[in-house]
Amino acid sequence: MAETTQRSRTTDATGGPRLPKGFRSAELGWPELDRIPHPPRRLPLLGDVVGVDRHRPIQDSMRFARALGPIFRRRIFNKEIVMVWGAGPAADLADESRFAKHVGLGVANLRPIAGDGLFTAYDHEPNWQLAHDVLVPGFSRDAMEGYHGMMLAVAGRLTDHWDRELAAGRTVNVPGDMTKLTLETIARTGFGHDFGSFERDRPHPFVTAMIGTLSYAQRLNAVPGPLAPLLPRGAARRNAADMAFLNRTVDRLVEERRGSGGGEGDLLDRMLDTEHPSTGERLSAPNVRRQVITFLVAGHETTSGALSFALYYLARHPDIAEKARAEVDGVWGDTGRPGYEQVAKLRYVRRVLDESLRLWPTAPAFAREAREDTVLAGDHPLLRGAWALVLTPMLHRDPAVWGDDAETFDPDRFTPQAVRTRPPHTFKPFGTGLRACIGRQFALHEATLVLALLLRRYDLHADPAYRLTVTERLTLIPEDFRLRLSRRTAPGRPVEEDSAPEREDGGSPGSGCPAHAGEGA
Structure with missing residues (x-):
């Protein structure tokens, strides 16, 4: 029950962070969210929708990732999303003792048809393990x-x-x-x-x-x-x-x-x-x-x-x-x-x-949420339930790992x-x-x-x-x-x-x- 309560506190019905009027970043589970860069020309209420390609959101995010670095954020209307692609932070998020799968965004939108199936189940739902x-x-x-x-x-x-x-x-x-x-x-x-x-x-x-x-x-x-x-x-x-x-x-x-x-x-x-x-x-x-x-x-x-x-x-x-x-x-x-x-x-x-x-x-992203209060990559405090989206195509292009020719097929x-x-x-x-x-x-x-x-x-x-x-x-x-x-x-x-x-x-x-x-x- 505690896990469900935490999810309700920090997310909306689709798994996106809830942004109430006058919200504080700590309410998203990221107490120092303001330190994370975001695209320019952010607009009140609308967020980062200027120039957004809504038909290709992953490729759109890849474009911003190249400009903003290995941890950045985007707000689409009232949904603030922290995205990660650097090898260090992504390895941190892979630590099963500290992070678990987060069902949000498009995956949560599939629950009306897939419910608690293996891909769309929340961690606390017993049918997943069964x-x-x-x-x-x-x-x-x-x-x-x-x-x-x-x-x-x-x-x-x-x-x-x-x-x-x-x-x-x-x-x-x-x-x-x-x-x-x-x-x-x-x-x-x-x-x-x-x-x-x-x-x-x-x-x-x-x-x-x-x-x-x-x-x-x-x-x-x-x-x-x-x-x-x-x-x-x-x-x-x-x-x-x-x-x-x-x-x-x-x-x-x-x-x-x-x-x-x-x-x-x-x-x-x-x-x-x-x-x-x-x-x-x-x-x-x-x-x-x-x-x-x-x-x-x-x-x-x-x-x-x-x-x-x-x-x-x-x-x-x-x-x-x-x-x-x-x-x-x-x-x-x-x-x-x-x-x-x-x-x-x-x-x-x-x-x-x-x-x-x-x-x-072909599955271009996966989301992870903190099991307990923790610090991501030694620099970003997270409260229990806070989550981030790993942008896999950019993780696979990190020049620190794959070299300056990371875009080349080899x-x-x-x-x-x-x-x-x-x-x-x-x-x-x-x-x-x-x-x-x-x-x-x-x-x-x-x-x-x-x-x-x-x-x-x-x-x-x-x-x-x-x-x-x-x-x-x-x-x-x-x-x-x-x-x-x-x-x-x-x-x-x-x-x-x-x-x-x-x-x-x-x-x-x-x-x-x-x-x-x-x-x-």
């Missing part, structure tokens, strides 16, 4: 090895699609296709469900609804709490309809599983049937729905962005792509269906992925020696501590596997006129990024057809896709 302990075994080595074949099968559907686009002389929509891939992967491996994404000309309605809820949650960040009900009614109605669709889709998925008598021990089986190893508790029906939504959204949205950025950089750096491709050939040899263990041996491909996540971590930043000599807590694409992403090993295995399969099969040709534009919808993804493909040729001969993954159903890569579910599931 769900975490029940679901952690679903990401063990044995479980991951079981998912590997399904990941290959979905990747086969992607290469079928790309082969058709190539044969028709069309470029491929990288973010759109990576979203299809990662949605199908988490749906099949976690819930035994097929959305039929690759058989659709348009995104599945689940994806459309998901993007709608994420975009609406981000939009609320820039609106004073009391004015949120004054947003255009159409936007609120669309958001309500999007949430209702997500709920209906997941409810139908769970009902199908209950009616079938169980699956093959996947995440949904664990949610429905597994008791907590110590207490014997099970997840309630409402919490199961919230966890399924959390995994379907978070389990594909961030990974699709990571793959899209990696493919962008590989296309822009053909020398790096060729080095990665040579590693895939050397490790996989003539096999048409790489085994689980072979993916872990692709160390250079993994470096490419890590470097892409360094420059554009996978060799992740050689074993470089990793060993780098200060801890300076690479955080999956958050930090106990509340870091539970599915990070799943995402890394999937992304490494897919990058390797695509490099082995295709040459990637960048459009010289394309300039990277990053779309923000709480997560980051390249905007309007397309690639031209050609089937790869090895020295002196075409690559054999079996260089693509075999289909799980035993068919060849071009033999078509399995039947898929209807429009609403």
Whole structure:
């Protein structure tokens, strides 16, 4: 109860600091807040809204970070936000004995749909620990090895699609296709469900609804709490309809599983049937729905962005792509269906992925709050409950850690020696501590596997006129990024057809896709 009381004292309903009339900085939990720099031209009531790009708040904050330093603050109407990106303060915030996850800003705005799911739960809510302990075994080595074949099968559907686009002389929509891939992967491996994404000309309605809820949650960040009900009614109605669709889709998925008598021990089986190893508790029906939504959204949205950025950089750096491709050939040899263990041996491909996540971590920020009164970086007193937002793309660009060429794409930043000599807590694409992403090993295995399969099969040709534009919808993804493909040729001969993954159903890569579910599931 004390923790809830503290949150109420220092924050508003969305997790943003409460700024009552005549507020003192100590009421925010930062007694010396006035020492922290903020953008110029701050206006009464409006705060730092002059020149703000409300569609790209992360990139906007990166611009201010470069000017204001490793700890700065911004006020959007009545929400004062302290942002941190320096390696020292960020390492301090990663100390689990002093700081915990803070649910605020856009994450809190997702609670109407995700509730006390793993990503959006407050630390004091008991269902977080219950769900975490029940679901952690679903990401063990044995479980991951079981998912590997399904990941290959979905990747086969992607290469079928790309082969058709190539044969028709069309470029491929990288973010759109990576979203299809990662949605199908988490749906099949976690819930035994097929959305039929690759058989659709348009995104599945689940994806459309998901993007709608994420975009609406981000939009609320820039609106004073009391004015949120004054947003255009159409936007609120669309958001309500999007949430209702997500709920209906997941409810139908769970009902199908209950009616079938169980699956093959996947995440949904664990949610429905597994008791907590110590207490014997099970997840309630409402919490199961919230966890399924959390995994379907978070389990594909961030990974699709990571793959899209990696493919962008590989296309822009053909020398790096060729080095990665040579590693895939050397490790996989003539096999048409790489085994689980072979993916872990692709160390250079993994470096490419890590470097892409360094420059554009698709979950671009995480918030931390003080467990007790403390001092941040030896210089900034904080009261219990005070919080700060770690701006991950800037943490990953700190020149004191990454050098003066921190904006340059260089996978060799992740050689074993470089990793060993780098200060801890300076690479955080999956958050930090106990509340870091539970599915990070799943995402890394999937992304490494897919990058390797695509490099082995295709040459990637960048459009010289394309300039990277990053779309923000709480997560980051390249905007309007397309690639031209050609089937790869090895020295002196075409690559054999079996260089693509075999289909799980035993068919060849071009033999078509399995039947898929209807429009609403």
